Amino acid sequence: MFVIPKTARSWVNVDPTSHFSIxxxxxxxxxxxxxxxxxxxxxxxxVVDITLLREAGLISEKQFPFLDSFxxxxxxxxxxxxxxxxxxxxxxxxxxxxNDILKMKALVPLHRARLLLPIKPTAFIDFYSGxxxxxxxxxxxRPDMPPLLPNYRHLPVAYNGRASSVVxxxxxxxxxxxxxxxxxxxxxxxxxxxxxxxxxEMGFYVGMPSAMGETVDIGVVKEHILxxxxxxxxxxxxxxxxxxxxxxxxxxxxxxxxxSPWVVLPDxxxxxxxxxxxQDPPVLGHLQTSEPMxxxxxxxxxxxxxxxxxxxxxxxxxxxxxxxSFDQQLAHQASNGTPLGWGDLYGSGTISGTEEGTYGSxxxxxxxxxxxxxxxxxxxxxxxxxxxxxxxxxxxxxGFRVGFGEVEGTILPA
Ligand code: MN
Numbered sequence: 428m429f430v431i432p433k434t435a436r437s438w439v440n441v442d443p444t445s446h447f448s449i450x451x452x453x454x455x456x457x458x459x460x461x462x463x464x465x466x467x468x469x470x471x472x473x474v475v476d477i478t479l480l481r482e483a484g485l486i487s488e489k490q491f492p493f494l495d496s497f498x499x500x501x502x503x504x505x506x507x508x509x510x511x512x513x514x515x516x517x518x519x520x521x522x523x524x525x526n527d528i529l530k531m532k533a534l535v536p537l538h539r540a541r542l543l544l545p546i547k548p549t550a551f552i553d554f555y556s557g558x559x560x561x562x563x564x565x566x567x568x569r570p571d572m573p574p575l576l577p578n579y580r581h582l583p584v585a586y587n588g589r590a591s592s593v594v595x596x597x598x599x600x601x602x603x604x605x606x607x608x609x610x611x612x613x614x615x616x617x618x619x620x621x622x623x624x625x626x627x628e629m630g631f632y633v634g635m636p637s638a639m640g641e642t643v644d645i646g647v648v649k650e651h652i653l654x655x656x657x658x659x660x661x662x663x664x665x666x667x668x669x670x671x672x673x674x675x676x677x678x679x680x681x682x683x684x685x686x687s688p689w690v691v692l693p694d695x696x697x698x699x700x701x702x703x704x705x706q707d708p709p710v711l712g713h714l715q716t717s718e719p720m721x722x723x724x725x726x727x728x729x730x731x732x733x734x735x736x737x738x739x740x741x742x743x744x745x746x747x748x749x750x751x752s753f754d755q756q757l758a759h760q761a762s763n764g765t766p767l768g769w770g771d772l773y774g775s776g777t778i779s780g781t782e783e784g785t786y787g788s789x790x791x792x793x794x795x796x797x798x799x800x801x802x803x804x805x806x807x808x809x810x811x812x813x814x815x816x817x818x819x820x821x822x823x824x825x826g827f828r829v830g831f832g833e834v835e836g837t838i839l840p841a
Contacts, residue, residue: 435449435513437470438518439473439534445472445830447470448827451829452509453654453689455542455543457535458543467535467540468512474536477494479533483529485523486515490504501635505634542688544593545686545688551593553773554585554773554776555585557750557779558704558748559780559786561574561575561584582714583714583751588684592684596832602623602838605670606666607666607668620664620841625816626776628657628658629656629658629746629753629778629820630655630773632690633768635653635769640764643757645754645758648761649720652720652757655692657833658772661682661683666679683836684774687834688832696822699824701747716755719755721747723822724821733811739802744779744785744787789809796808814838816836
């Protein structure tokens with residue numbers, strides 16, 4: 428673990444509201460013009476091409492011979508690479524600071540950089556760890572029963588999702604067709620979803636595998652987590668309602684999942700670790716953790732209706748509203764001996780706060796369509812064709828931020 432001091436500053440001018448302070452230094456895959464893809468980091472308004480730094484001798488070629496995918500590096504090597512980048516970008520170091528030609532080439536303006544899906548996920552698992560979301564959904568769909576099902580406080584509920592439709596921010600999402608049945612109809616029909624929704628989630632990639640048949644102790648499971656992203660788990664609510672029993676969501680979720688391009692390492696989030704929500708009743712021993720991976724991440728959802736030019740914030744909440752921490756999620760997954768795979772992506776489940784305006788889906792924000800969200804002079808119950816949505820999130824330090832950037836998606840017609 429390498430935690431960058433909160434007093435550190437870069438020679439690159441970083442606005443206090445930038446997600447990419449020198450305390451962050453996340454990783455992404457950059458597709459530079461006319462060159463091979465490369466690992467990159469971010470500082471202020473710039474993306475830093477790490478291969479160019481290596482070619483100039485500023486990053487050890489012996490230590491980092493391959494930099495064209497996340498798979499080239501172990502987690503220790505990511506820590507070492509981040510340490511080397513910190514030293515190059517720190518304000519007192521003249522090596523890159525005073526090399527104008529190399530700076531011009533290696534620092535690409537963020538708004539011009541083409542960032543790819545950081546890791547093509549080998550699996551996508553989606554949890555349901557946002558307790559306020561789970562309670563709201565229970566209240567809406569099972570009004571006569573307790574909002575949470577009996578297992579909720581004993582294990583982190585999840586389902587296996589679809590890895591092949593995970594896409595990077597900026598990829599348009601086509602409105603899916605699906606089978607739905609109106610409550611008063613006798614039989615279902617097939618057509619474009621009328622209840623297209625988003626889900627505000629955090630996610631993490633596994634960076635260290637485990638062997639089949641072996642479990643992973645919760646005390647060491649965090650070593651398997653490479654880093655964190657933001658996740659929009661697009662959902663077709665009308666399809667979901669009809670198909671999900673008894674085996675869970677299937678086509679209502681698998682048409683597309685968007686993630687942010689930056690992988691933020693646990694080291695960067697360590698100063699923002701917070702007490703997890705109290706777990707009552709106490710969880711079983713294999714899920715008990717003394718220093719849970721729960722983080723204080725401000726999360727926001729912004730919507731730009733097709734008719735409008737600007738985004739408006741429609742929700743704001745915090746990742747501290749997760750009932751199950753990330754290490755508990757992964758320890759639960761490994762507890763039956765299934766192998767953890769390098770590149771597996773885990774979503775947290777929708778993160779909602781406790782009051783109106785803090786919910787992580789339109790389903791909740793509009794209370795099943797009964798209270799439309801107003802943006803200027805337009806209303807939305809669910810997403811319309813041409814609507815654009817942005818999820819964003821950051822940790823607030825003293826005078827700096829450690830952020831995830833954005834995950835954007837625009838809805839195409841069916
Ligand atoms: Mn989800």
